[in-house]
Amino acid sequence: MWARWFRCLGDASRVLILNRLALARRPMSVGEIVDAVDVGQPTVSHHLKILAEVGFVLVERRANVRLYRVNDHCLEMFPSAAELVMGQLQRYAPVPTECRAPWQQAAPTGGDGSVITQGEAIG
Amino acid sequence: MWARWFRCLGDASRVLILNRLALARRPMSVGEIVDAVDVGQPTVSHHLKILAEVGFVLVERRANVRLYRVNDHCLEMFPSAAELVMGQLQRYAPVPTECRAPWQQAAPTGGDGSVITQGEAIG
DNA sequence: CATCAATATTGATGAATGTCGATAGGGCTT
DNA sequence: AAGCCCTATCGACATTCATCAATATTGATG
Numbered sequence: 001m002w003a004r005w006f007r008c009l010g011d012a013s014r015v016l017i018l019n020r021l022a023l024a025r026r027p028m029s030v031g032e033i034v035d036a037v038d039v040g041q042p043t044v045s046h047h048l049k050i051l052a053e054v055g056f057v058l059v060e061r062r063a064n065v066r067l068y069r070v071n072d073h074c075l076e077m078f079p080s081a082a083e084l085v086m087g088q089l090q091r092y093a094p095v096p097t098e099c100r101a102p103w104q105q106a107a108p109t110g111g112d113g114s115v116i117t118q119g120e121a122i123g
Numbered sequence: 124m125w126a127r128w129f130r131c132l133g134d135a136s137r138v139l140i141l142n143r144l145a146l147a148r149r150p151m152s153v154g155e156i157v158d159a160v161d162v163g164q165p166t167v168s169h170h171l172k173i174l175a176e177v178g179f180v181l182v183e184r185r186a187n188v189r190l191y192r193v194n195d196h197c198l199e200m201f202p203s204a205a206e207l208v209m210g211q212l213q214r215y216a217p218v219p220t221e222c223r224a225p226w227q228q229a230a231p232t233g234g235d236g237s238v239i240t241q242g243e244a245i246g
Numbered sequence: 247c248a249t250c251a252a253t254a255t256t257g258a259t260g261a262a263t264g265t266c267g268a269t270a271g272g273g274c275t276t
Numbered sequence: 277a278a279g280c281c282c283t284a285t286c287g288a289c290a291t292t293c294a295t296c297a298a299t300a301t302t303g304a305t306g
Binding site: 007009019079 | 126127129130131132133135142145146198204205208238239
């Protein structure tokens with residue numbers, strides 16, 4: 001789960017897309033993104049799907065066009081994610097609701113709250 | 124470069140190793156880590172190598188044993204990394220020296236300091 | 247209804263990667 | 277020196293994944 005979250009940023013094209021999206025500070029259509037990242041349109045769609053599944057971007061369907069934008073609240077998750085992985089933070093610390101993935105909403109499983117189980121680490 | 128940094132955390136075994144290492148709060152030998160993560164010793168060595176190359180862990184050779192420990196300063200990099208990717212931070216903001224990867228020491232390449240070029244994103 | 251534009255999906259392909267067994271290298275101990 | 281531990285490296289294998297070309301889908305417009 002954590003690994004999946006990080007692996008989502010482990011691809012150059014996705015980092016690029018995210019950066020372009022953040023710099024634009026406005027929703028962008030797929031076509032605009034395609035023009036900005038030097039890979040084909042199917043590939044961009046593929047990456048956007050992955051980014052959306054993990055929650056890094058949000059989609060809005062408007063007519064023929066699909067507008068993607070960065071989920072700003074995800075920025076706030078990075079310190080928590082880091083400290084959680086590093087075992088220096090209570091688990092399930094409050095984070096913005098929009099940013100909570102399914103596996104973050106589960107109840108604590110016991111322990112001191114910082115041990116990551118094998119199942120939790122796997123994407 | 125950024126993608127490589129994140130991809131390093133994009134594997135469940137590596138997240139697990141990092142977590143175990145952080146929880147121990149002391150250097151661990153490879154053997155101890157192997158006992159803690161349910162994959163073979165060669166695989167653990169492989170992952171430790173990757174973690175060390177990116178700078179997440181530090182190594183110390185003591186006699187027969189190799190002691191690995193978390194590079195604590197890397198914790199402080201996460202917020203910067205996130206904001207850089209998201210384009211909301213000046214590039215090359217001061218970070219602890221130990222945590223600087225080669226690509227962080229380069230001089231700014233121009234622009235407003237938040238545009239990630241294709242070359243920079245690639246691992 | 248036919249057509250066009252924008253986006254998603256499918257299928258295929260080549261590259262990267264995680265894993266293991268086997269082996270090699272280095273440093274103790276007897 | 278011989279043997280034993282600990283760790284790294286090598287070779288192989290299966291899997292995942294990024295990418296593209298081609299096609300399907302969806303919505304607007306004539």
